[in-house]
Every structure is written in structure tokens, then in C-alpha cells.
Amino acid sequence: MPVTAVAAGESLNRSIVIGREDPGDCLLHVVMAADSHLDLSVIVLPGASSRVNLRVDMEGPGAEAYISGIYLCPGAEEVSIRTDVNHKVPHCVSRQLFKGIAGGTAKTDFYGKIVVAQDAQKTEAYQENHNLLISDSARMDTRPQLEIYADDVKCSHGATVGRLNEDEQFYMRSRGIPESEAMTLQMLSFISPVIGHIPDIQTRENVSRIAEQAIRSFREV
Amino acid sequence: MSESNILLKIEGLHARVEDKEILKGVDLTIRKGEIHAVMGPNGAGKSTLSAVLAGKPNFTVTEGAVTFMGKDLLKMTPEERSWAGIFLSFQYPVEIPGVTITSFMKTAVNARRQSEGKESLKAGEFLKLMKEKMAFVQMKPEFSKREVNVGFSGGEKKRNEIFQMAMLDPVLSILDETDSGLDVDALRIVANGVNALHTPEKSAIIITHYQRLLEYIVPDVVHVLKNGRIVRTAGKELVAEIEEKGYDSIN
Numbered sequence: 001m002p003v004t005a006v007a008a009g010e011s012l013n014r015s016i017v018i019g020r021e022d023p024g025d026c027l028l029h030v031v032m033a034a035d036s037h038l039d040l041s042v043i044v045l046p047g048a049s050s051r052v053n054l055r056v057d058m059e060g061p062g063a064e065a066y067i068s069g070i071y072l073c074p075g076a077e078e079v080s081i082r083t084d085v086n087h088k089v090p091h092c093v094s095r096q097l098f099k100g101i102a103g104g105t106a107k108t109d110f111y112g113k114i115v116v117a118q119d120a121q122k123t124e125a126y127q128e129n130h131n132l133l134i135s136d137s138a139r140m141d142t143r144p145q146l147e148i149y150a151d152d153v154k155c156s157h158g159a160t161v162g163r164l165n166e167d168e169q170f171y172m173r174s175r176g177i178p179e180s181e182a183m184t185l186q187m188l189s190f191i192s193p194v195i196g197h198i199p200d201i202q203t204r205e206n207v208s209r210i211a212e213q214a215i216r217s218f219r220e221v
Numbered sequence: 222m223s224e225s226n227i228l229l230k231i232e233g234l235h236a237r238v239e240d241k242e243i244l245k246g247v248d249l250t251i252r253k254g255e256i257h258a259v260m261g262p263n264g265a266g267k268s269t270l271s272a273v274l275a276g277k278p279n280f281t282v283t284e285g286a287v288t289f290m291g292k293d294l295l296k297m298t299p300e301e302r303s304w305a306g307i308f309l310s311f312q313y314p315v316e317i318p319g320v321t322i323t324s325f326m327k328t329a330v331n332a333r334r335q336s337e338g339k340e341s342l343k344a345g346e347f348l349k350l351m352k353e354k355m356a357f358v359q360m361k362p363e364f365s366k367r368e369v370n371v372g373f374s375g376g377e378k379k380r381n382e383i384f385q386m387a388m389l390d391p392v393l394s395i396l397d398e399t400d401s402g403l404d405v406d407a408l409r410i411v412a413n414g415v416n417a418l419h420t421p422e423k424s425a426i427i428i429t430h431y432q433r434l435l436e437y438i439v440p441d442v443v444h445v446l447k448n449g450r451i452v453r454t455a456g457k458e459l460v461a462e463i464e465e466k467g468y469d470s471i472n
Contacts, residue, residue: 166278171315174275175329175385176303176336185328189319 001029001055008060011037015203017210020047027053032092034060039199043207044071044079046214055084058092058120068194069098070211073106074134074218080109083127087120087150096127099191103134103218109141112157118149127157132164132190134183134218187215226252228393228424229274229294234285236273243269245449246285251393254421258435258460259428261446262468267428268312270446271397274426275309276302289393303329304336306392310382310399317369322381325369326351326388333389354387358414376407383414394418394425400434412437432460445471 006012010033018026030038042052056065071079085094100108110129131140144157164186172182191211198204229251236244243266251257261267272280274287276299287294289305297305317325330350331341342350351365358380370378379399386394399411415425415438427438435443435457443459444451445468453459453471463471 167315168317170275170277170299171311171317172325172329173299174277174303174309174311175325175389176300176333177325177328178300178332179298181328181332185317185320185324189317192319 001027001053003029003031006030006032006036006038006063008033009035011039013039013199015041015043015198015200015207017043017045017207018048018050018052019045023048023050025051025053029055029057030065031057031059032063032065035062036060037063038065038067039197040065040067041194041198041207042069042081043211044069044073044077044081045210046072046074046217047077049078050080052079052081053084054082055086056094057086057088058094059088061089061091063089064093065095066197067094067096068197070191070194071098071100071102071108072191072211072214072218073101073108073138074103074214075106076104077102077106078108079106081111083112085112085114085125085127087114087116087123087125089117090119090121090123092120093124094126096129097194097197098129099131099194100129100140101132101134101187101190101215101218102138102140105135105137107139109143110159111143111145113145114147114155114157116146116148116150116153116155120150121152123150123153123155125153125155129157129159130190131161132187133161134164183218184212184215187218188212191215227288228253228255228290230286230288232286232288234270234273234287235283236269237281237283238269238279242283243449244273247446247449247451249444249451251424251426253424255441256419256425256427256438258440258443258457259426259446259451260430260443260460260463260468263430265446266449267430267446268397271309271312271395271426271428274302274395275299275307300332301336303389303391304333308386308389308391308394310379310386310394310396312398312401314370314373314378314382316371316373318371320369321366322369323351323365326385329385330388350388354384357387357417358384359410360384375402376404379403379407379411380414383411387414387418390418392423394423395428396425396434397428398430399427400429400431408434409437432464435460447472 114125129142142159231249234247445453
């Protein structure tokens with residue numbers, strides 16, 4: 001796996017878009033020095049079956065990482081996301097937010113591991129993975145894994161798999177919003193926290209536009 | 222009155238939720254310009270009636286017919302009913318996190334225009350309309366940027382319903398327990414809104430347990446719904462009788 005180093009006090013912002021044209025694996029290993037910042041997002045678009053493997057090692061105190069992702073799978077995609085966040089030293093913060101939508105016969109799997117070493121006191125490590133199932137034939141798995149060896153830390157994880165809320169749908173339809181458009185609004189609002197966080201405005205707008213197109217493709221399924 | 226004045230005609234309506242029959246033969250005719258109150262004790266079927274008229278899934282009509290402006294209402298989807306001019310003010314307005322009032326209303330207004338073969342409103346025209354209708358229910362400008370009903374107080378939720386009603390300009394408004402959870406000031410804003418939107422071409426069904434709202438919105442016809450049937454229909458004097466004697470004496 002290629003290693004990317006973020007030097008002390010430096011920042012790295014990166015958004016990776018995996019589309020139909022260049023599916024496949026996305027492997028990334030980031031090593032963070034003291035007081036460095038990382039903002040990493042991965043967007044998996046419809047038609048792309050891929051394996052995403054992100055490893056972040058926090059090797060200097062004061063490092064902060066925000067790792068996020070969206071996977072949109074309306075068809076027969078198979079997407080696997082794996083994250084490994086290793087808190088090796090004290091006073092580092094990591095936040096993960098991954099959101100997926102699956103329709104058709106798509107299969108998705110999220111495996112997120114956080115390891116907090118014994119010396120890594122005052123660690124803050126958070127992980128969220130939320131999934132939206134659009135069809136009965138799709139399958140979504142989520143497996144959060146926390147290994148904490150230090151005793152003075154703040155760590156949490158949340159994992160859900162759910163469906164579109166029917167009360168919201170009826171409310172919107174009763175105002176004249178067609179069912180398919182109501183679903184689109186619901187899916188857009190589901191992923192908006194991930195997109196809203198992308199630091200670079202240009203990237204955020206691009207991703208937002210691409211994601212909206214992708215979400216509209218769920219309609220035909 | 223001639224048949225052409227009839228806006229809504231409900232005949233022998235039976236409906237159930239899951240396996241439970243709630244409406245057991247409701248007949249109701251509403252003409253243009255009329256305000257009808259449907260009153261009744263809890264569990265009488267008042268909210269089921271409004272849900273069936275708006276087309277809520279999971280409510281199954283087992284018998285009877287509903288005609289709205291000459292069309293078979295029961296064959297229409299909820300969005301088609303909205304486009305035809307039906308509006309339901311929800312007893313419990315739904316929170317939609319992540320969707321702003323502006324984007325919600327823009328989608329709704331333009332979907333309706335599309336159904337009429339009209340072009341979408343220009344951004345400026347839409348904002349002007351929003352501003353006008355927000356002022357109508359005394360909503361502050363930042364209201365448009367808030368997520369639909371998220372973190373709203375009870376009064377704000379109901380004012381938001383009347384705001385949406387003003388935006389969509391319905392022919393038949395159904396207000397389901399709009400007075401519940403409202404303080405006097407909010408009640409007055411809501412009632413003034415409903416009254417101001419009322420014209421000789423438009424009708425309303427006010428569903429309520431109490432007479433409170435009917436002091437502000439005066440009905441032409443009052444029905445008492447009990448155990449899935451309308452057991453009494455009279456003029457507005459019936460409200461006072463209910464207040465005095467309760468629902469037990471009306472059968």
C-alpha cells in the first residue's frame with residue numbers, strides 16, 4: 001500500500017471519487033506527524049464495484065483526522081470499505097463518517113477498526129456508519145471494531161441500517177412532491193452531512209452535483 | 222343547491238387500518254365556499270377520515286366512494302390529490318432533517334406547476350411568494366433556511382402548516398386538530414390565516430375535539446363523528462350543545 005506522510009504541522013485535504021470509468025481498489029495509508037491535519041473523503045459512485053482500504057496512523061501528538069465517505073450503489077455493485085485508524089500516541093483526534101445507499105442487488109460492507117494504544121491517553125476517536133436500504137434484494141453489512149488499550153479516552157461508534165422514512169414520504173407527497181422526487185430529497189439529505197464537510201468549495205460543489213445525479217439514478221431501479 | 226356546486230362528496234365510506242375497521246359508513250357532502258366542522262370524541266375516526274382523503278398509505282378503503290370536483294379521489298395518488306387542490310394540515314407535522322423549507326416548498330410548488338403544464342417559477346418570483354406568505358403567518362426571515370419542522374415548537378409547526386397552505390392555495394383544506402397544542406396567540410394567527418385564505422370558491426373541513434378553534438373560524442355545518450359514523454349534522458349551534466352536554470348525549 002502506498003504511504004502518504006503528513007509532516008508535523010502540515011495539512012492534507014483529499015477527495016477521491018471512484019466512478020464507473022475507473023472502478024477497482026482504492027488503497028491509501030496515511031501517516032500523521034505531530035499537529036498535522038487530514039481531511040479525507042471517498043465517494044463511490046453507481047456502477048463502481050470497488051474495495052476501499054484506508055489506513056491512518058497517528059504517530060505524533062496533536063494530530064487530527066476527519067475521514068468520510070459515501071457509497072451509492074443502485075444496481076449490482078459490490079463495495080467494501082475498510083478503515084483502520086491507529087492511535088499510537090496521546091492527544092490525537094479522529095472522526096469517521098461513512099454513509100451508504102444500496103438498491104437493486106447491491107452488496108456493501110463496512111468494516112471500521114479503531115485501535116487506541118496503551119500510551120495513547122487523551123485520545124478522541126469517533127466512528128459513524130449509516131446505511132440506507134432501498135431494495136429488499138440489496139444487502140448492507142456494517143462492522144465497527146474498537147480496540148482500546150488506554151484508559152483515559154473518548155471513543156464512540158454508531159452503526160445503523162435503515163429504510164426511507166414513510167411518514168416523511170407521505171408528508172412530502174401530500175404537498176404535491178412526486179414519490180420519486182420525495183425519495184431523492186430524502187437520499188440527498190441523508191448524505192448531505194458528508195458532502196457538507198468537504199473542505200474545498202470547488203470539490204464540494206463537484207461532488208454534490210455528481211452525487212445528486214447518482215441519486216437520481218436510484219429512481220429507475 | 223345545484224350539483225355543480227358540490228366540491229366533495231363522500232358516500233358510504235368504510236375504511237380500516239391494518240385489520241381494524243375505523244370508518245363504518247361516512248356520508249358527507251361539501252359545497253363550494255362552505256366550512257364544515259367534524260367534531261367527535263377521541264377514537265371516533267376523525268383523523269382516519271382526513272388520512273383517507275389525503276391518500277395516506279396503510280389506510281384501506283373497503284367500501285364507498287369519494288368524488289372531488291367530479292373525479293374519483295380514491296384512484297388518485299397523494300401528490301395528484303395535492304395538485305387537484307386538496308391540502309391536509311397535519312395533526313403531527315413531520316420533521317424532515319436535511320431538507321430546508323425553501324427547497325421543500327420550491328419542489329412542491331414547481332411539481333404542481335409542472336402538473337399544470339406550467340414552467341417552474343423563476344428564483345425571484347419564488348422568493349417573493351415565500352416572503353409574502355411567511356409574513357402572512359408571522360414567520361421570521363430565517364424560517365426559510367430552517368429544516369422542515371426540525372426543532373420547531375408546537376405553535377411553529379402549525380404555523381408552518383398554514384404557511385404551506387397559503388403557498389399551495391388549495392381548493393379544499395382539511396385541518397386535522399390544528400388547534401391541539403397551540404397557545405392563544407398561535408391559535409389566533411392560525412385562525413386568521415385560514416379565514417384570510419377563505420373565498421366563496423374554497424372550502425374547508427375543520428377536524429377538532431374542542432370548540433376553541435371554532436370561535437375563530439365559524440363553520441357553516443357541524444358534524445359529529447362517533448364510532449366511525451356521522452351521527453348528527455346541524456348548524457353552528459351544535460357546537461354550543463356539545464360544549465354544554467358533551468358527546469355522550471349526541472347519538
